[in-house]
Amino acid sequence: MRKSTTLNLGTGTFVLLGFAALLFLTTQTTSRGINFFTNSAHYGLIAKFDNVGDLKVGAPVSMSGVEMGRVMKIGFDSKEYKAVVTMRIDSRFNQIPTDSDAAIYTQGLLGGKFIGLTAGGAETYLKDKDQIEFTQSAFVLETLIGQVLANFVKSSGQSDSGKSKSDAPAAPEPKHSEKTK
Amino acid sequence: MRLLKELWESFFGSLVGLGSVVRFLLRLVAEAPRALLRVDLIAQQIFNSGALSLVIIMLSGLFVGMVLGLQGFQLLQRFGSEEALGTAATIGLVKELGPVVTALLFAGRAGTALASELGLMRATDQLSAMEMMAVDPIRRVVVPRFLGGVIAMPLLAAIFSVIGIYGAQLIGVQIMGVDAGSFWSQMRAAVSLTDINEGIVKSLIFGVACSLIAVYEGYYAIPTAEGVGRATTRTVVTSAVVILFLDYLITAAFL
Numbered sequence: 001m002r003k004s005t006t007l008n009l010g011t012g013t014f015v016l017l018g019f020a021a022l023l024f025l026t027t028q029t030t031s032r033g034i035n036f037f038t039n040s041a042h043y044g045l046i047a048k049f050d051n052v053g054d055l056k057v058g059a060p061v062s063m064s065g066v067e068m069g070r071v072m073k074i075g076f077d078s079k080e081y082k083a084v085v086t087m088r089i090d091s092r093f094n095q096i097p098t099d100s101d102a103a104i105y106t107q108g109l110l111g112g113k114f115i116g117l118t119a120g121g122a123e124t125y126l127k128d129k130d131q132i133e134f135t136q137s138a139f140v141l142e143t144l145i146g147q148v149l150a151n152f153v154k155s156s157g158q159s160d161s162g163k164s165k166s167d168a169p170a171a172p173e174p175k176h177s178e179k180t181k
Numbered sequence: 182m183r184l185l186k187e188l189w190e191s192f193f194g195s196l197v198g199l200g201s202v203v204r205f206l207l208r209l210v211a212e213a214p215r216a217l218l219r220v221d222l223i224a225q226q227i228f229n230s231g232a233l234s235l236v237i238i239m240l241s242g243l244f245v246g247m248v249l250g251l252q253g254f255q256l257l258q259r260f261g262s263e264e265a266l267g268t269a270a271t272i273g274l275v276k277e278l279g280p281v282v283t284a285l286l287f288a289g290r291a292g293t294a295l296a297s298e299l300g301l302m303r304a305t306d307q308l309s310a311m312e313m314m315a316v317d318p319i320r321r322v323v324v325p326r327f328l329g330g331v332i333a334m335p336l337l338a339a340i341f342s343v344i345g346i347y348g349a350q351l352i353g354v355q356i357m358g359v360d361a362g363s364f365w366s367q368m369r370a371a372v373s374l375t376d377i378n379e380g381i382v383k384s385l386i387f388g389v390a391c392s393l394i395a396v397y398e399g400y401y402a403i404p405t406a407e408g409v410g411r412a413t414t415r416t417v418v419t420s421a422v423v424i425l426f427l428d429y430l431i432t433a434a435f436l
Contacts, residue, residue: 007228010228010232011224014227014228015227017340018335021340022336025275025377029346029369030376056366057369058370107360
């Protein structure tokens, strides 16, 4: 009798642990995850960016290097042609001035993107579902290289042959439409 | 000429061996639905091959994860992207190390136990005695052991991966100073459900392979002390080779 109890206990514990581990793998390590642990009080903020680069859902949102929340959702505004980033900020940080600005920075040289907030000077604070008006887009390496190349070509006195795609948006577009015809 | 003949005979012998393993597997599968009704027998075997392997699996998982944390950190630091450590460790563990190392440990810990138990049953005529009593030893003894192993393996592999991820986190975040938020958020962004599925499929297939080899070697062991010993050794060697071979095949199939 006693032996069968330990046996059942052992089997039960093992199977429970196994399924808990499977659940953890499918929900906590993937983007489809459900957050069981971060159900603490929070509020949402919205910011519109011209370009978010490779900012990902779940990326940190920080002010002065202190993490305040996470990126919840990245959508698209088809009227303004801008990326709409929804952030979830911990309720402990409920004194962010309304004229604060949000910028997308890169962690390390090849690291992921994160949103850095810089406090403004207003006396009123952002509330749930408010929008941050001042934003600065992600730093896109190709654009910068394109600009450097263009400057280089200009200074050496040759005409721009349109090598880089993100450099001059007006130039490559007609080419594309011609190709599709 | 003699060499050719010997070569042909050994090739012929291995073909016969492969065929009999496959036939044995088909027989086990055919008996499986009825054996599933005897839940108590299967639970006993899940305890034997799963719960009793927990300690070795968890310890190994912790150390493998910690080594991944150290090595991954050293490598990623050269490119200035230590934050990708979570992604690297998780993908490595879930897709490769989790299933493969678990299967190798399982072959050593549970596979040998199965093979020697069945071999000893064969050597002491317990299996023949069952047949005399009109109890099918395959249905009563072999199938529950096989199913227990098949069920236990994915669970063990998942536990291994989770402990390993926390091992990597322990080294990366607590000791090397990678940001915990980046560790987890980059992992969540990069790891997809396909990666997890690949790990589960792998560990299921390894579970079938490991348990099959163990019960086959044990069931058909030569009924002497030496024969049982040889069956145990062959279980480990064959399992290891088959696991690594299948691992390559499945990885290629998932690309």
